[in-house]
Amino acid sequence: MAWRSCSVLFRPTVGDPFRRGSRWPHSFQQRCGFRKVSKKTEPKKVEDPVPAHRELAEAVVQRRTLTPKLDQQTPLGSPQAFSRLVRPFFFTVGFTGCSFGAAAIWQYESLKSRIQGYFNDVRADWLEKVRPQKRGDFRKEINQWWHSLTEGQRTVTGIIAANAVVFCCWRVPSLQRFMVRYFTANPASKTLCSPMLLSTFSHFSFFHMAANMYVLWSFSTSAVSMLGREQFMAVYLSAGVLSTFVSYVCKMATGRFGPSLGASGAIMTILAAVCTKIPETKLAIIFLPMFTFTAANALKAIVAMDTAGLVLGWRFFDHAAHLGGAMFGIWYILFGHELIWKNREAFVKIWHELRTRGGGGRGGSV
Numbered sequence: 001m002a003w004r005s006c007s008v009l010f011r012p013t014v015g016d017p018f019r020r021g022s023r024w025p026h027s028f029q030q031r032c033g034f035r036k037v038s039k040k041t042e043p044k045k046v047e048d049p050v051p052a053h054r055e056l057a058e059a060v061v062q063r064r065t066l067t068p069k070l071d072q073q074t075p076l077g078s079p080q081a082f083s084r085l086v087r088p089f090f091f092t093v094g095f096t097g098c099s100f101g102a103a104a105i106w107q108y109e110s111l112k113s114r115i116q117g118y119f120n121d122v123r124a125d126w127l128e129k130v131r132p133q134k135r136g137d138f139r140k141e142i143n144q145w146w147h148s149l150t151e152g153q154r155t156v157t158g159i160i161a162a163n164a165v166v167f168c169c170w171r172v173p174s175l176q177r178f179m180v181r182y183f184t185a186n187p188a189s190k191t192l193c194s195p196m197l198l199s200t201f202s203h204f205s206f207f208h209m210a211a212n213m214y215v216l217w218s219f220s221t222s223a224v225s226m227l228g229r230e231q232f233m234a235v236y237l238s239a240g241v242l243s244t245f246v247s248y249v250c251k252m253a254t255g256r257f258g259p260s261l262g263a264s265g266a267i268m269t270i271l272a273a274v275c276t277k278i279p280e281t282k283l284a285i286i287f288l289p290m291f292t293f294t295a296a297n298a299l300k301a302i303v304a305m306d307t308a309g310l311v312l313g314w315r316f317f318d319h320a321a322h323l324g325g326a327m328f329g330i331w332y333i334l335f336g337h338e339l340i341w342k343n344r345e346a347f348v349k350i351w352h353e354l355r356t357r358g359g360g361g362r363g364g365s366v
Helices: 026-032 043-047 049-066 079-116 118-130 138-148 151-170 173-182 194-201 206-227 229-254 264-277 295-312 319-339 345-358
Strands: 282-285 288-294
Touching (some): 151 206, 206 229, 206 264, 229 264, 229 319, 282 295
Antiparallel strands (some): 282 288
16 A cells, blocks of 8 residues: 655646736737827738737636735735635535535435345346356456455545546646636635535646545545445545635635645545554555555654645645645544444434335335
């Protein structure tokens, strides 16, 4: 098992329309220069620059919406500045509650279908033995590969696929503005809530995505066996939103605005949860497998590095999101599991009654 954590404070430069800021509209140049004798020009030559200037104007408007002058109009740390975090706060609380509620219902339905489909599975296994085996069947090979994976690896496969799709969307030039607005998290942006979740699945750099997904894949088996796939998904999604909210708070307090993206905050929660639950596990760095250390020491080193980066103002990583994710992972293993997951029985009982009543009394009991 290996570990590595990587997060990027993203500053989009590919296809950035602001790099043309040195160009000024044609009418502005005429007002600032000497008047010359008007020449007879063709209409096409007059109309050609208009789309470029319009695009530049739209880019300036977008830049103003992404980075409002909070530091000039509103003092940092004032109630007016932090009032922008009210909606993200309620979104974080609401999304976390919905995630764990949905996970509890998912576990209930999964257990119910598993019990009801037991005899169907036995019959399917018997037919599979009687039916003649096909050789060279690609679908069968895929099924064998899928069942050879651990439950944790099967659980994170969907997450990795979602990250790969979003990474491909970053390569489409026509989607750049949409991706910057909804798949990068910035407290100075006009859109605040939805990027808190969507940016968790967003990576602009292939190395960034590969490193994060490798860590997630490495820790998935231990995390899912420890929490279960339903609880694991609730913790992972909630950690992504919560770590982004912590990043919002720190950026608003320090005035260091800028878009960030990546799954590092959520992955730090999973890493911290495993290291807290199994502190004596031996870990190794990806490219230096000969050096091993305990999970507890690895967690201490990561937290210390991110704390130093946050205090010293390092800008390459989003250290606030890292710390938020790590603290949430530690808290959840020590206290959150008892407070949240083990108290889901009342909610599941309400869901069972609603489902049984809606099914005309055929729902049975689990």
